[in-house]
Amino acid sequence: MDGGRIYSIPVGVPFLDALALGLWAAVGEDPLALARATVLLPTQRAVRSAAEAFLRLGDGRPMLLPTLQAIADVDEQELDLAHGDDAGVAAALDLPPAIPALRRQLLLARLVLAYADRLEADGVAAPRSPEQAVRLAAALAGLIxxxxxxxxxxxxxxxxxxxxYAEHWGLTLRFLTIVTELWPKWLEEQGAVDPVVRRDALMRARATAWQAAPPSDPVIIAGSTGSVPATAGLMTAVLGLPQGTLVLPGLDQDSDDSVWASVGTDAAHPQHGLHRLLVGLGIPRGDVGLWPGAATFVPATAARARMLREAMRPAATTEAWRMLATRPSEPDAPATGAFDGIRRLEAPSPREEAGAIAMLMREVLETPGRTAALVTPDRSLARRVASELERWDLTVDDSAGRPLAESAPAAFLRLIGDLAAEQAAPVPLLAALKHPLAAGGQAPDAFRRMVRRLERLVLRGPRPAPGFTGLRRAVEVLEDKHAEARAGLLVWVDGLAGRLGPLLDTLNRPAVAATEMADAHARAAEALAQSDQQSGADRLWRGDAGEALARLFDEMRDALDALEPVPGRAWPGLFEALLESRVVRPRWGAHPRLHILGALEARLQRFDRVILGGLNEGTWPADPAPDPWMSRPMRRDFGLPAPERRIGLAAHDVSMAFGAPEVVLTRATRVEGTPTVPSRWLLRLETVARALGAEAEFRSDPAPVAWHGQLDRPASVEPGKAPLPCPPVHVRPRTLSVTRIDTWLRDPYSIYASRILDLRALDDLDSDPNAAERGNAIHNALDAFVAAYPRDLPPDPLQRLLEYGQASFADHLDRPGVWAFWWPRFERVAAWFVEVERDRRRGLSATVTEQKGRLAVPGPAGDFTLTGIADRIDRMGDGTYAIVDYKTGGYPSKNDLKNGAAPQLPLEALILAGGGFPDLPVAPVSSLAYWRVGGGDPPGAIDAVESGVAELVAEAEAGLRTLIATFDDEQTPYHSVPDAGRKPRFNDYAHLARIGEWAAGDEDG
Structure with missing residues (x-):
């Protein structure tokens, strides 16, 4: 093979297969000659694929492969042995080791925090949390x-x-100047150098060594565009070797010179990187030859290559598109068949896009030996597709890996951190305790039973006091009917405190060393993960994700001392920030014929079907990430490349992917309900297709989306039906309170669910005291006051009522919301109530509160017992009774009372008339009244019915008897909300009745 040669393998040719074939042909029959060659490739994945290409070429026969290496991987030992005497090589080899990435990030975060302190002292707002500093440090490390x-x-x-520049960029520039002065000194103290400095030094040392003592065997750099200066320098050195060769990926050798000249000024063009490389090497495009192995392969179609070249024209020459239809016979003009093998797919949403892609990948497996790859920078789309493929038990590895933070052990640790920082507040506590890894030294199923018991009896409702001390106190005050559960929970909570308490104490301190928090965090996680059969370490750190997490903690122990002590409560955010860049890559189990790759990993790969997914503007090409350290003008003035260069590299990746026999281009037309803009490359292809009259060939193919939709679509859809349970009469309730009679009328299904199925709605977790609790507190205060002074008011009635209020509110007064909202309302109620009582007591002979009554009502299946607790019954001066019910929230109107829609008070009057209140003699009822005591404006009001009360009571009795008789018939179902116009204000069982599935109107009926 001649030295100093530069070749290209065109788009449409399988790069690595052509590379292997050309090298095989060049060395002839000598099997050792191939082994003496060195081939440098862009990535480790390309190295593995090149080895597979040589094996395919040899048809699986044993063979000695050339030395295959990634360009940036330099064997220091080999370099030292062969060229250690060279001064340039020796200097590179004597460089200190590269500083570990995490330690560098934390050292830079320390600088960020120190500068933030300085800005704060000058009255300038600056990021103060360790979490923010770590993220800014990651961006700063990337800039360095x-x-x-x-x-x-x-x-x-x-x-x-x-x-x-803007003022804030001036502050940033000042910081960068400080950092760049201090950072080299810090590195020297650490005995380390930046990773890029060491990598580039070793690459330059290799180039120096080869120039000083050129190897006589072939050295080939293949597949690189030379976008990194050190790589371009190595490529220059290789060209000077006796058998040095460069093989470029997909150089456009067919466009005319004017177009090629424009490429040099269009950084977003796919050929811009190669143009820049050739200019740097001083080699005209015409001197680049066709790689000998490429001629054997027929590109997908020559027409496709020409069409792609047209679509990717520099922006300055796109006026030529107008002429496409008029020059079809020209040699470089796209021809018929330009879109053969190219499919376009537009889906309504990312979910459907992922499903359609999965269908296309699954379809490939129907043909033995065929391969497919999804290539996308959209990791969310990649994860969706991998998930969709699991329906066919296909495990496909996403080359970008899965975020470590989303793995089970990392989620467990994050939840434990939140639990500790929040001092065992109910929501984070339960989130951690319900994680599958939590066992607390017990069998996991036994542990989960205790967690559910703690949730149901203690954590539902208002939040306990902080920490495990508060949690224990909340268990201690459980009612005596839960005595057995209380005893078991006390022991169990003490065990939890022993495992997690040290971490809570650590994170409750105002300043803690980060290494101490990391160690306490790991110990707490191991303690909680321990089961009755396995240690916590065995359960927590196993598997790919567990091992990756264990490595992170090892690195943190070595690196976190770079940070100054931070507030304990900052640890969860700091831990999350340190997790962000970590990924997990499974070591085995991936399907051999299906792949999900990022654009970088897909370079030089060969597949029968390539699916380019997520082709929306902002995704591919990606919008330039906001740089917190340098604005676009600052980057330009400093000499950093413009963001368009990345777009040009991405465009080259897309162009190379078009070499596959079959290419599918996909996008979602909406993301999270927002319309998307097609990628600029799709729009260019559309324009070329339109100019060629090939719009029909490039229309979106609806079939894959339809296929995916059919997978989960039932053969027929039947509308939901309202539940109509008809339990036997003997299980139907024979006792209901007067308040539940109203529910029985409005929503019989709620009676069925609560009384027959014995289902009760749980309180919310960590809830503020709700309206019912507020109502009970006000009611209890008024009841206590009236019970204490049934006839005459005390000399200072308002003060006494407020004292009863404080006693009633005692369990809630430590809550800010109670002081801010509830107590002022009660004070207004108390003032109003005292004034009403002063007037009312003049016409009273006696008053009683909280009277319990019951009345047997005959029914077809036997007696039905009506029960009730009257808030207040006043004996008036004329011997009649007035029944009062306090309402703090919603209340029936006077019309509801009159028309029977609110039967509570008439039914209480029925019990009174039937002698159902043992302490009250039978007498007529002259008034039924609701007292509104909400504390608003006005603070209270009275709605009373004082005429026709006897008729209301008689109607209520008749209605009750009819209701009893109706439901004593076994054929009568318990309807859910039979009359939507009279549905209950609150319905705990609407979801069980599936009202939203069968009722017209809203979810509640």
């Missing part, structure tokens, strides 16, 4: 890497004039 990779010097920052 980019500056070093581009061969720029931070000293050039002094040439930037702060006054030319």
């Amino acid at each position: 890497d980019q500056v070093q990779a581009e061969g720029l010097a931070f000293e050039a920052l002094t040439g930037l004039v702060p006054s030319e």
Whole structure:
């Protein structure tokens, strides 16, 4: 093979297969000659794929492969042995080791926090949390890497004039100047260098060594565009070797010179990187030859290559599109069949896009030996597709890995951190205790039973006091009917406190060393993960994700000392920030013929069907990420490449993917309900298709989306039906309170669910005291006051009532919301109530409160017992009774009382008339009244019915007897909301009745 040669393998040719074939042909029959060659490739994945390509070429026969390496992987030991005497090589080999990435990030975060303190002292707002500092440090490390990779010097920052930028960028520039002065000194103290500095130094050392002592065997750099200066330098050195060769990926050798010249100024063009490389190498495009192995392969179609070249024209020459239809016979003009093998797919949403892609990948497996790959920068789409493929038990590895933070052990640790920082508040506590890894030293199923018991008896409702002390106190005050559960929970909570308490104490401190928090966090997680059969470490750190997490904790123990002590409550956010960049990659089990790849990993790969997914503007190409350290003008003035260069590299990746026999382009037309804009490359292809009259060939194919829709679509859809339970009469309730009679009328299904199925709605977790609790507190205060002074008021009635209120509210007064909203309302109620009582007591002979009554009502299946507790019954001066019910929230109107829609008070009067209140002699009822005591404006009011009360009571009795008789018939179902116009205000059982599935109107009926 001649030295100093540069070749290209065109788009449409399988790059690595052509590379292997050309190299095989060049070395002839000598099997050792192939082994003496060195081939440098862009990525480790390309190295593995190149080995597979050589094996395919040899048809699986044993063979000695060439040395295959990633360009950036330099064997230091080999370099030292062969060229250690060279001064340049020795200097690179003597460099200190690269600083570990996590330690560097934390050291930079320390600088960020120190500068923030300085800005705060000057009255300038700045990021103060360790979490923010760590994220900013990650961006700063990326900037340092980019500056070093581009061969720029931070000293050039002094040439930037702060006054030319916005004020905040001036502050940032000042910080960068400080950092770049301090950072080299810190690195020297650490005995380390930046990773990019070491990598590039070793690459330059390799180039120096080869120039000083050129190897006589072939050295080939293949598949690189030379976008990194150190790589371009190595490529220059290889061209000077006796058998040095460059093989470029997909160089456009067919466009005319004017178009090629425009490429040089269009950074977003796919050929811009190669143009820049050739200019740097000083090689005209015409001197680049066709790689010998490429001629054997027939590109997908020559027409497709020409069409793609047209679609990717530099922006300055796109006026030529107008002429496409008039010059079809020209050699470089796209021809018929340009869109053969290209499919376009538009889906309504990312879910359907992922489903359609999964269908296309699954379809490939129907043909033995065929392969497919999804190539996308959209990791969310990649995860969706992998999930969809699992329906066919297909495990496909996403080359980008899965975020470690989303793995089970990392989620467990995050939840434990939140639990501790929130001092065992109900929601984070239950989230951690219900995680599958939680066992607390017990069998997991036994532990979960205790967690559910704690939730049901203690954590539902108002939040206990902080920490395990507060949790224990909440268990201690459980009612005596839960005595057995209380005893078991006390022991169990003490065990939890022993496992998690030290972490709560650590995170409750105002300043803690980060290493101490990490150690306490890991110990708490292991303690909670321990089961009766396995240690916590065995359960927590196992599997790919567990091992990755264990490595992170090992790194944190070595690196977190770089941070100054931070508030304990900041640890969960800091831990999340440190997790963000970590991914998990399964080591085995992935399908051999299906792949999900990022654009970088897909370079040089070969598949029968390539699906380019997520082709929306902002996703592919991605919008430039906001740089917190340098604005676009600052980057330009400093000499960093424009964001368009990344777009050009992405465009080259897309162009190379078009070499597959079959290419599918997909996008979602809406994301989270928002319309999307097609990728600029799709729009260019549309324009070319329109100019060629090939719009029909490039229309979206609806079939894959329809296929996916059919997978879960039932053969027929029947509308939901209202539940009509008809339990036997002997299980139907024979006792109901007067308040439940109203529910029985409005929603019989609620009676069925609560009394027959014995289902009760749980309180919300960590809830503020609700309206019912507020009503009970006000009611109890009024009841206590009236019971204490049934005839005459005390000398200071308002003060006494407020004292009863404080006693009634005692369990809630430590809550800010109670003081702010409830107590002022009660004070207004109390003032109103005392004034009403002063007037009312003049016409009273006696008053009683909380009277319990019951009355047997005959029915077809036997007696039905009506029960009730009257808030207040006043014996008036004329011997009649007035029945009063306090209402703090919604209340029936006077019309509801008169027309029977609110039967509570008439039924209480029925019990009174039947002698059902043992302490009250039978006498007529002259008044039924609701007292509104909500504390608003006005603070109270009375709605009373004082005429026709006897008739209301008689009607209520008749209605009750009819209701009893109706439901004593076994054929009568318990309807759910039989009359939508009279549905209950609150319905705990609407979801069980599936009202939303069968009722017209809203979910509640």
